[in-house]
Structure formats: structure tokens, C-alpha cells
Amino acid sequence: MDYTFTVMTQEQAEWIAYSWHYDGEYSFYDMEADPDDLEEFLNAETRGDSVFAVTYEETLAAFLTVELTGSQTADIGLGMEPGLTGQGKGMDFLQAVIEFVTFEYEVERMTLSVAAFNVRAIKVYRKAGFKDAGTFLQETNGRTYEFLKMELAV
Template identity: 55%
Template sequence: MDFQLAAMTQEQAEEISFNWHYEGKYSFYDMEADVEDLKEFLDPETRGDMFYSAMKDGQLIGFFSFEKTASGTVDVGLGMRPDLTGSGNGQAFLMAGIAFARETYKPEKLTLSVAVFNKRAISLYKKVGFQEVETFRQDTNGGNFEFLRMVYDCKGRDRS
């Protein structure tokens, strides 16, 4: 799959927020699950230039967020359209985001955080080279949940 990443539009933010609903335990990732996150995601000023839509053949298939830290690391957030999850598209999608982040921000490392129950995503992240760093708890979506922080070392990796 070839993906094109471009700055997220308001229309795309609304599509993701109100029409993307995940099944079962993955409903944790619905934008509407956390009122504060939803408000930030829908506000163009708050969203700023951190969010990018991932397109394939003119269709919105996912999104990425990239936040550069003071240490030069880039923290990555991502989401794939619910009907495309679990069907073998994840690796190409994730690699497109990694390539974009590396080209755009030139980081030494990428980090991401994932809910520990999301074994499917953790397996994918490990497969492409992310390493487990630590677990932590965070208040979100009306509760306190455990997350896994992972890191991807960009040094010495082929940039193609």
C-alpha cells in the first residue's frame, strides 16, 4: 500500500471523531471516548501542525501525530480506519508514518505509547523495530489505564 501524508483538514478531523468506531475493547480508541482529547482533536488551533491524514487512492485510511520533544525525539500517535484494522495493512501503514517522521523531523528516536491490552499493535510495533521501554498508568477515557512506552532507534537504519 502506498500512503500519502498531508496536514489534516477540519473535515477529516470530524470524520475521524464522529464516524470511526472500533469494535469491542478497541472502542477505547474512539475519539469520542475521551471528551478532552476529542475537544483538542477538533480544534484546529490546538491540533496545529502535529496531525497528518494518511490517504490511499484518495481515501482517508488513517492519521498520524508527530510531536518533537526538547531532546529531539519525536513522539508518534496513530490510528487506522476501523474497517482496515486487523487485516494485514498495519505494517505498511506504520512504515509510511515512520518514513515521514524520519524525513520531516530527522529524529534520533521515535517513541509511542500503547495501551497494554492492545497486543495486536504491540506485536506490530516490535516487528518493525520498536523496543519496550517502560509501563506507566494514565488517567484517560474516564479511568486509569496501563500503557507501554516503546522506542524506535533511527540511527543506523536505512532511510529508504
């Protein structure tokens, strides 16, 4: 699969924020579930040039956030369009993310955080080579959740 990464527009941010709704426990990832996250995602200045819309065959399929946390480390966040999740497309998408971030940012390491209950995503991350680096608790969506920090040497 060929994915295209472009800096996210305001229109794309609003589309994701207000129309991407996940089923069941994955509704945790709905942008509207946390007002602070929603506000940050919709703020063009906050997004800057480090939040990317990811298209596949000219359709908005995912998003990617990249934050450089060290001279050779990028912390990433990502999400797929709800209708594409749970269909075995995660590994191709993740490989495209790894290639894009490695090329664009010339990093040697990537980190990410994932909700501990999200076993589907954790399985994909581990299969791609990410290693567990610890857990932490974080307040979000009105409650405290456990997250798994993962890292990948590239």
C-alpha cells in the same frame, strides 16, 4: 502501499472523531470515548501542523500525530480507519509513518505509547523494531489504564 501524508483539515478531523468507531475493547480508541481528547482533536489550533491525515488511493485511511520531545526525538500517535484494522495492513502503514517522520523531522528516535491490552498493535510495533521502554498508568476515558511506552532508533 503508497500513503500520502497531509496536514489534517477540520473536515477530516470531524469525520474521524464522529464516524470512526472500533469494535469490542478497541472502542477505547473512539475519539468520543474521552471528551478531553475529542476537544483537543477537534481544535484546529491544538492540531496545528503536527496532525496528519493519511490517505491511501485518495481514501482517508489513518491519522498521525507528531510531537517533537527533544532535538532528535519525535513522539508519535497513530490510528487506522476501523475497517482497515486487523487485516495485516499495520506493518505497511507503520513503515510509511517511520519513513515520513524520519524524513520530515530528521529525528534519530521515535517514541509512542500504546494501551497495554492492544496486543495487535504491540506486535506490529515490536516487529518494526520498537523496543519496550516501560509502562505507566494514565487516566483516560473515565478510568485508569496501563500503557506501554516504546521507542525506536532510526
